[in-house]
Amino acid sequence: MPVKTRFPKLEDSPKIYELIQNSPPLDLNSRYLYMLQATHFRDTCIVAELTPENGEAPSQIAGFISGYRLPENPESLFIWQVAVSSSARGKGVAKKMMLELLQRPALKSIKQIMTTVTPSNTASLKLFESLARHLKASFTEEMGFESALFGGDAHEAEMLYKIGPFHFI
Numbered sequence: 001m002p003v004k005t006r007f008p009k010l011e012d013s014p015k016i017y018e019l020i021q022n023s024p025p026l027d028l029n030s031r032y033l034y035m036l037q038a039t040h041f042r043d044t045c046i047v048a049e050l051t052p053e054n055g056e057a058p059s060q061i062a063g064f065i066s067g068y069r070l071p072e073n074p075e076s077l078f079i080w081q082v083a084v085s086s087s088a089r090g091k092g093v094a095k096k097m098m099l100e101l102l103q104r105p106a107l108k109s110i111k112q113i114m115t116t117v118t119p120s121n122t123a124s125l126k127l128f129e130s131l132a133r134h135l136k137a138s139f140t141e142e143m144g145f146e147s148a149l150f151g152g153d154a155h156e157a158e159m160l161y162k163i164g165p166f167h168f169i
């Protein structure tokens with residue numbers, strides 16, 4: 001099935017919620033949060049849609065990336081969550097979404113990507129390493145959010161990764 005990326009819409013938010021719910025180890029946020037991301041933050045979020053070629057079955061949301069520009073440094077794009085449905089993984093969908101997000105005219109001024117990844121999340125780390133290689137940009141790691149900050153919840157630390165500076169054309 002062909003995969004197309006596009007801006008999210010408010011009506012996508014229940015499907016985005018379900019995608020995140022089915023994508024451990026991601027933290028599931030409120031439905032309301034995904035409504036905000038699909039509207040107020042649509043310029044820095046992207047969905048991947050699978051459209052059946054015969055046009056009979058409804059299209060499905062197979063991927064989602066949420067992000068925002070850092071308020072104190074709008075040339076930095078913080079990537080919050082990346083999810084691809086389990087059946088669509090390993091086919092380049094996450095990387096395609098990342099690159100197509102960066103190609104948007106409104107994001108031309110982005111020179112750095114920041115994200116956090118838990119140490120056990122190999123797939124996520126590989127995705128961002130691959131992106132750094134593609135952008136020919138440096139890739140650095142530092143402590144992001146210590147495990148203790150997550151209170152009583154058993155939660156690994158979130159390591160902070162920075163990709164950049166880069167000039168993406």
Ligand SMILES: CC(C)(COP(=O)(O)OP(=O)(O)OC[C@H]1O[C@@H](n2cnc3c(N)ncnc32)[C@H](O)[C@@H]1OP(=O)(O)O)[C@@H](O)C(=O)NCCC(=O)NCCS
Nearest residue numbers: 023082083084089090091092093094095123124126127130
């Ligand atoms: C992480 C995730 C988004 C990757 O999506 P994907 O569409 O399968 O990734 P891609 O196919 O675009 O792969 C991008 C790169 O990462 C590598 N990669 C992806 N999954 C991998 C895995 N499980 N093990 C090793 N490498 C992996 C690919 O080989 C590729 O590298 P390359 O460009 O050098 O060939 C997906 O596994 C997922 O949704 N996981 C659950 C949620 C999650 O952990 N999200 C990330 C935290 S924000």
